[in-house]
Amino acid sequence: MNVREFQHAWRKDRAKWERVLAEVDEDRMLEPGLPRGWSVKDVIAHVNWYEREMVGLLKQRALMGSELWQLPTDERNVPIYEEGKDLPLDEVLAESNRLFERLWALVSELADEDLVDPSRFDQMPEDWEPWELLASNTYEHYLRHIPDIRDWLAEPAKESRMPSAS
Numbered sequence: 001m002n003v004r005e006f007q008h009a010w011r012k013d014r015a016k017w018e019r020v021l022a023e024v025d026e027d028r029m030l031e032p033g034l035p036r037g038w039s040v041k042d043v044i045a046h047v048n049w050y051e052r053e054m055v056g057l058l059k060q061r062a063l064m065g066s067e068l069w070q071l072p073t074d075e076r077n078v079p080i081y082e083e084g085k086d087l088p089l090d091e092v093l094a095e096s097n098r099l100f101e102r103l104w105a106l107v108s109e110l111a112d113e114d115l116v117d118p119s120r121f122d123q124m125p126e127d128w129e130p131w132e133l134l135a136s137n138t139y140e141h142y143l144r145h146i147p148d149i150r151d152w153l154a155e156p157a158k159e160s161r162m163p164s165a166s
Contacts, residue, residue: 001131002112007104013139014100020146023153029089033152038081040152043145045084045092046077050137051099057133058106062122103138 021040029040038046053065068076084092115131118124124133 001115010139013142017142020149034148041089044096048095049080054137063124
């Protein structure tokens with residue numbers, strides 16, 4: 001994997017992510033209904049958390065970050081959800097775009113060897129490939145959530161309607 005290949009895969013999957021998000025009306029982004037009772041906004045905030053961690057990885061050139069990484073994924077996602085659940089939608093969406101742009105710039109500065117050589121990042125296990133860590137917390141992460149959003153979109157919107165008189 002080199003930088004060009006990584007960015008190609010990322011751009012392709014980011015486009016899929018953006019297309020599915022564009023299908024969600026803004027008012028529905030706050031509606032719970034995804035797994036764990038999350039809304040689309042909650043999922044975006046969740047993805048943002050992981051991408052912020054990747055910004056830290058690339059800026060520090062070290063496998064450091066939140067203590068939440070010590071928890072199993074499902075346990076980690078609880079405080080991540082709590083951290084983001086009350087954020088305004090416009091803030092979450094703006095951060096998503098800022099993070100993508102920042103990460104893109106940081107990845108663009110990498111040498112091809114940085115993506116395959118764990119010794120270029122402090123504290124990274126020698127059997128890891130940095131590109132795999134980046135991919136799983138960026139474009140592969142989008143792909144894990146797209147099916148849930150698509151399934152939810154296929155369901156009718158929940159509306160509070162008055163029963164009709166017969």
